[in-house]
Amino acid sequence: MHEHTIRLLINGIEYNPTLTSNITLLEYLRDELHFTGTKDGCKEGECGACTVVMNGEAVKSCLILAVQADGASIETVEGLAGTDGGLHPLQEAFMKLGAVQCGFCTPGMLITAKALLSHNASPNYEEIKTALSGNLCRCTGYVKIINAVAYAASIMDSTR
Amino acid sequence: MKPFDLVIAHNLYQLLEFIKENPSAFLVAGATDFIPFIQSGRWRTNLAIDITRVKELHFLKFSKSRVDIGTLTTLKELAISRQLQTSLPILQEAAASMADPLIRTRATIGGNLCTASPASDCLPPLMVLDAEVSMISINGERRISIRDFILAPGKNALMPGEILSSIRCSVPKNGSGMGFLKLGLRRAMAVAVVNAAALVVLENGFIQESRLALGAVAPTPVRCYKSEEYMKGKNISEADLSVAAGLIQDVIQPIDDVRSSAGYRRWSSEILARRVLEQSLMRAREKQNA
Numbered sequence: 001m002h003e004h005t006i007r008l009l010i011n012g013i014e015y016n017p018t019l020t021s022n023i024t025l026l027e028y029l030r031d032e033l034h035f036t037g038t039k040d041g042c043k044e045g046e047c048g049a050c051t052v053v054m055n056g057e058a059v060k061s062c063l064i065l066a067v068q069a070d071g072a073s074i075e076t077v078e079g080l081a082g083t084d085g086g087l088h089p090l091q092e093a094f095m096k097l098g099a100v101q102c103g104f105c106t107p108g109m110l111i112t113a114k115a116l117l118s119h120n121a122s123p124n125y126e127e128i129k130t131a132l133s134g135n136l137c138r139c140t141g142y143v144k145i146i147n148a149v150a151y152a153a154s155i156m157d158s159t160r
Numbered sequence: 161m162k163p164f165d166l167v168i169a170h171n172l173y174q175l176l177e178f179i180k181e182n183p184s185a186f187l188v189a190g191a192t193d194f195i196p197f198i199q200s201g202r203w204r205t206n207l208a209i210d211i212t213r214v215k216e217l218h219f220l221k222f223s224k225s226r227v228d229i230g231t232l233t234t235l236k237e238l239a240i241s242r243q244l245q246t247s248l249p250i251l252q253e254a255a256a257s258m259a260d261p262l263i264r265t266r267a268t269i270g271g272n273l274c275t276a277s278p279a280s281d282c283l284p285p286l287m288v289l290d291a292e293v294s295m296i297s298i299n300g301e302r303r304i305s306i307r308d309f310i311l312a313p314g315k316n317a318l319m320p321g322e323i324l325s326s327i328r329c330s331v332p333k334n335g336s337g338m339g340f341l342k343l344g345l346r347r348a349m350a351v352a353v354v355n356a357a358a359l360v361v362l363e364n365g366f367i368q369e370s371r372l373a374l375g376a377v378a379p380t381p382v383r384c385y386k387s388e389e390y391m392k393g394k395n396i397s398e399a400d401l402s403v404a405a406g407l408i409q410d411v412i413q414p415i416d417d418v419r420s421s422a423g424y425r426r427w428s429s430e431i432l433a434r435r436v437l438e439q440s441l442m443r444a445r446e447k448q449n450a
Contacts, residue, residue: 002165021166021208024195044196045263046349057265063192064266067166068210112262133348134260 006070010035011079019066026050026061029076037077037107041136048135051108052076058115060134077107080114090114093152094145101139108135113149121157125150161199167209172216175323176298178209183320185209189232190266192259193275217270217325222247229327231270235282239264247331249443250285250340250357257281257342260349270324273309276316276380277351281342283310283381284357284373288338289329297321303328310380335368336361337447339439341432345419352376353420354429358436360391362444367391367399372437377412377429384408387433396441405434 005018010033019028026043029035029052041049043062050062053075080088090110093099100106109132116123116131123131128149129142137145167185169175179185186205188194189212197203211217211232218232222243229238238244238255245252258264258272258281272282273293283306291306295318302322309317309324318324332338338359344350354376361369370391375381386407391399414425 002163004166004168020163022161022163022198024161043199045192048260048262051262058262059265060262063190063195063263065166065188065191065195065210067168068188068191068212070168130348131261134262 004067004070006067008069008071009073011075017066021065021067023066024062025052025054025064025066025069025074028066029061029074035076035078038111039104039107041104041108046136047105048108048112049105051111051135053111053115056115056118058112058131075111075114077110080110088114089155090117090149090152093148093155097144097148097151099140099144099148105135105137105139109137109145113152116149117153117156122153123149161195162204164198164205165207167207169209169211169214172214175209175211175214176296176321179323180298180321182207182209187211187274187323189268189271190234190263192263192267193271211323217323219326220244225331227329227331229269229329231273231324231326232268233270235259235264235267235269235272236261238269248285248289248329248338250288250338250359251282251329253340254281254285254342254355254357257340257344263349269327273306273327274316274318274324276310276312276314278313278378278380279352279355279376280381281352281355281375284355284375285338285340286327286329287373287381287383288357288359288371289332290371291327291329293324294326294328295319295322296325297323301325307383313379332359333361335363335444335448337440337442337444339436339443341436341439343428343432351419354414354425354432355381356429356432356436358433358440360437360440360444362396362441362448365396367394367396367441370404370437370440372404372408372433374408374412374429374433377414377425379413382411384411384433386410387437391437396445399441401434401437401441404437405430408433 039049041047045063052061186208219230221228235255342355359371372384387404414422
């Protein structure tokens, strides 16, 4: 009862760790797998730097016990770029539109945006703002981040 | 996080048997309160049971006269439900105002009720709707009013061996309108400074019934019966909503805390009370004219 062996699909690769119940998904990703792209900003679900996609939905990984994610498919920021190294349109957009300053919130923003666009291919500004309302940024003032998401949406939409 | 044993429940019977044998086990669903509170030491446990896979507890059912909400229904499911927006808009609006979309994907209504925060956004709507909660154990079911379920800050009416299984709301009759408002320090990820919900039922230009509930201004969310009494039976044009709102002052006991002061809460709750009554009346008249 203290330890569980679980199955996780992370960025398309299967893992079968044995974990104690008091480890969050965030801790597992960073400390065990060294996927340090996902950030630990607050440990209490207030900042969104820990956002990952789980079973198609953006969630805060610091608020999930790793054991609860048994059987889930997880996408982290490490999985955004293509296997050929080509950047995801969201990553291109963030760079092009100056939506990155210190970069700490960026993985969370990218992942939340990716999840948004997978459900809503052409969100308006209000929808982008609502979708990102769980991700804090202390540097940019959000405007360029929202613009970048809208821009990425338009690129991705036009290549459909 | 301090270590604890965790068991995974796969069905309702297994869950009820387990908590009968282990009444002190903590039920974990979305974990959006559980993890922060265990980490901060506010909650302590050696044993927890994950109930997210108990499908019998996860439903959102609509009939002509009522809505039945399983305890595992997520805030997101409530927030995006068009049917809920039509039949119980204040509950849909409250759910949509909570936390943020990432947390709403995981957090459950049952968890919110069982945490029993005085500032819960779902509670004033449920109180105004006179919701009933069902608590079950291996021995059977108990049903009580939502008002009797929330006992004190952080304290609910569950007995050892019981779980909150569902919430039932009657759909208000024709001629009704409802309103919900939340005042927070920002538009997302904000615990309410004050929240308010109201319902009015109109008939032939008269207020047949009126209900008003306020949250974050007392140890538990409160119904404002004096305001309700004042409104009842009055012609719409006679009902002075400022007077109705003023009558909340006897019932609220706001405090100073990290988010706000007692004085500000006392002042702003009266304004929110008036506004949700206005909203309710306006929506009731819109429906009548429709």
